Amino acid sequence: MNKRRRITVAALSASAVLACGLLAAPWAPRLSTQVSGDEALAETVKPLLQRPADKLSVAYLEDGTVRIAGFGADERTEFEIGSVSKTFTAALLADAVERGEVTLETTVAEILGPDLRDPEAEIGTVTLAELASHRSGLPRLATDPGALVSSFLNSALRRDPYTAPPAEVIEHAQSASLGGRGTVAYSNLGYAFLGQLLAKEAGMDYADLLQERILEPLGMKDTYVPVTAGNLRPDAPTGRAASGLPHAAWTAHGGAPMGGIRSTAADMSVYLQALLAETAPGSAALEPRWDTGEGGEQVGLGWFTQVSSVSGRAATWHNGQTGGFSAMVAMDREAGSAVLILSNVAAGQEEAALALLKEGL
Numbered sequence: 001m002n003k004r005r006r007i008t009v010a011a012l013s014a015s016a017v018l019a020c021g022l023l024a025a026p027w028a029p030r031l032s033t034q035v036s037g038d039e040a041l042a043e044t045v046k047p048l049l050q051r052p053a054d055k056l057s058v059a060y061l062e063d064g065t066v067r068i069a070g071f072g073a074d075e076r077t078e079f080e081i082g083s084v085s086k087t088f089t090a091a092l093l094a095d096a097v098e099r100g101e102v103t104l105e106t107t108v109a110e111i112l113g114p115d116l117r118d119p120e121a122e123i124g125t126v127t128l129a130e131l132a133s134h135r136s137g138l139p140r141l142a143t144d145p146g147a148l149v150s151s152f153l154n155s156a157l158r159r160d161p162y163t164a165p166p167a168e169v170i171e172h173a174q175s176a177s178l179g180g181r182g183t184v185a186y187s188n189l190g191y192a193f194l195g196q197l198l199a200k201e202a203g204m205d206y207a208d209l210l211q212e213r214i215l216e217p218l219g220m221k222d223t224y225v226p227v228t229a230g231n232l233r234p235d236a237p238t239g240r241a242a243s244g245l246p247h248a249a250w251t252a253h254g255g256a257p258m259g260g261i262r263s264t265a266a267d268m269s270v271y272l273q274a275l276l277a278e279t280a281p282g283s284a285a286l287e288p289r290w291d292t293g294e295g296g297e298q299v300g301l302g303w304f305t306q307v308s309s310v311s312g313r314a315a316t317w318h319n320g321q322t323g324g325f326s327a328m329v330a331m332d333r334e335a336g337s338a339v340l341i342l343s344n345v346a347a348g349q350e351e352a353a354l355a356l357l358k359e360g361l
Contacts, residue, residue, distance in 0.1 A: 029054040029244050029345045032072025042069035048355045051347035052242055057265035059340040066269045075266035078237055079342040081327040082320025085261040088214055089195045090132050090302030091282030095213055104129035111197045117174045131194040132301040133290050137181030138190040142172035159248045162255035166196045169254035184292040188258045195257020206257050214281050218270055223263040226251045239324025239344040247324030272338040321346050328353040
């Protein structure tokens with residue numbers, strides 16, 4: 001190879017490396033300057049946002065009215081809502097109790113029956129109430145070695161770390177060791193297990209159960225559970241990590257009951273309105289029942305309630321975060337108000353939502 005050719009090849013190689021580096025480099029998310037919807041709401045919430053954001057939707061509900069604003073998004077923009085999905089699973093449980101299909105004290109063994117791997121195992125005595133309030137003793141994530149390796153690798157590659165199908169979720173829950181049962185310890189595994197148990201009891205898969213009992217009655221047409229990437233709607237958006245790096249969609253497969261729902265500001269506002277009015281299926285899930293051990297905070301079926309030591313007002317809330325999205329919902333049930341913030345960046349807006357709920361418009 002002559003000298004000129006070596007220089008040319010070296011230059012091309014350097015350019016390729018630089019291009020790859022630029023493609024992989026994190027880009028700091030910047031809030032879009034394109035505002036849609038309620039301009040007054042947008043102006044109010046903008047200075048409250050303290051975390052990186054790119055596209056963002058916010059909804060403010062008060063006295064039966066709904067106001068929605070968006071930054072680079074509108075009321076129909078699709079977001080992953082992450083662990084806010086747990087509130088829908090909790091609603092399915094409360095609804096099943098109202099239907100007389102189960103009770104809060106129904107045990108894992110009663111639902112799994114002959115599918116319970118070890119009739120003597122403690123997991124069989126765990127109740128649906130314990131799973132729904134994070135008091136089951138199950139760990140946050142599956143401890144099966146294969147599941148741990150898969151989760152680690154997919155997270156490192158910015159892909160969905162939850163790939164286990166429903167049968168494996170049930171198996172992972174049965175193989176995990178229980179610890180600290182009776183005290184509140186947040187468990188994604190516990191909620192994935194709860195959702196699959198409710199689906200099994202109803203004789204249908206989780207996505208169909210949610211559609212039939214929650215989404216259709218409320219008319220939430222833009223909300224769905226893809227379960228796998230192949231079921232994502234055309235042009236389904238993906239989000240970014242807090243660093244700005246793109247992240248693949250999280251659909252969670254068998255873990256969908258704990259974090260696999262996609263929705264919009266418009267649909268989530270319908271959900272929140274129905275919860276405030278206590279007309280949503282399974283609204284009883286909202287009621288605080290057990291202390292979390294966190295400064296007077298209580299948990300109901302999925303929902304957390306914290307009373308302000310300053311104002312004495314109670315905020316009932318849940319947040320969610322996936323690899324590329326974040327969500328926060330908060331309600332002042334006594335005042336009949338609620339706030340929702342959805343972002344396509346994995347950086348939570350909890351402080352902003354609670355501040356807006358407190359200060360109002």
